[in-house]
Amino acid sequence: MIGELPNELKDAFLESIPLDISILDKDDNVLGWNKHETRIFKRPEAVIGKNVRNCHPKKSLHKVEQILDEFKSGERDKARFWIDLDIEGETRKVLIEYFALRDQNGEYMGCLEASQDITDTQNLSGEQRLLE
Numbered sequence: 091m092i093g094e095l096p097n098e099l100k101d102a103f104l105e106s107i108p109l110d111i112s113i114l115d116k117d118d119n120v121l122g123w124n125k126h127e128t129r130i131f132k133r134p135e136a137v138i139g140k141n142v143r144n145c146h147p148k149k150s151l152h153k154v155e156q157i158l159d160e161f162k163s164g165e166r167d168k169a170r171f172w173i174d175l176d177i178e179g180e181t182r183k184v185l186i187e188y189f190a191l192r193d194q195n196g197e198y199m200g201c202l203e204a205s206q207d208i209t210d211t212q213n214l215s216g217e218q219r220l221l222e
Contacts, residue, residue, distance in 0.1 A: 114201040118142045161190035182209045
């Protein structure tokens with residue numbers, strides 16, 4: 091990032107972006123996440139500091155492990171998929187992306203998981219200009 095943001099502004103930014111994000115360290119431990127109360131995939135605060143394998147359903151765990159292994163080996167830097175999810179009785183399309191976090195030398199530092207309800211975005215057509 092170019093420039094420096096005060097911590098208070100960083101916190102406001104992380105809570106305002108239209109993404110649920112979670113951050114893992116290089117050892118696959120959960121460091122934290124944003125939007126605690128309104129997340130698509132809610133997690134108890136007790137998982138902070140725990141291995142991510144404790145946060146995922148067993149049926150998808152092998153894929154999460156594969157993604158993280160490929161991030162660590164340098165084979166992959168991003169994984170993207172989408173699912174239909176029932177949210178409050180309505181089927182919503184959720185985009186989930188994993189990004190490898192690397193230092194300036196390309197060394198693996200951890201993972202960012204970003205989830206977003208894209209149902210309304212998929213329904214856009216034409217264009218809407220600023221403030222129209």
